[in-house]
Amino acid sequence: MLSCVGVMFAPFHERAAAELLRVCRPGGRIGLLAWTPGGFVGGLLATLRPFVPAPPPGSAPPVRWGTRHTSARCSGTGCGTCTPRRGPPGSRSPTPRPRSATGGSATGRS
Numbered sequence: 001m002l003s004c005v006g007v008m009f010a011p012f013h014e015r016a017a018a019e020l021l022r023v024c025r026p027g028g029r030i031g032l033l034a035w036t037p038g039g040f041v042g043g044l045l046a047t048l049r050p051f052v053p054a055p056p057p058g059s060a061p062p063v064r065w066g067t068r069h070t071s072a073r074c075s076g077t078g079c080g081t082c083t084p085r086r087g088p089p090g091s092r093s094p095t096p097r098p099r100s101a102t103g104g105s106a107t108g109r110s
Helices: 013-023 040-051 062-066 068-075
Strands: 002-004 031-033
Touching: 040 062
Parallel strands: 002 031
Antiparallel strands: none
């Protein structure tokens, strides 16, 4: 199961983590991509906070999913292993060379 900056917006993290574990098949994996409080988007969300409606009482900020503390705490509800990693998401395939609209390379060389 994979959530890319989706489940992090659930207001109650422990409930969301429990639901992820409930619907994941036995032995399955859950992958989360979440912004961190110290990253660019975390700063942007903090800047916008005064201009958006208040979150429900008792809820946690979305970027808290991007911290080791929250990852470990939420996974403690029945997950076997939690391995938080920080950094840009990796790509398993090489980046293709840019192509022009006519099918040749963007530089004019094939």
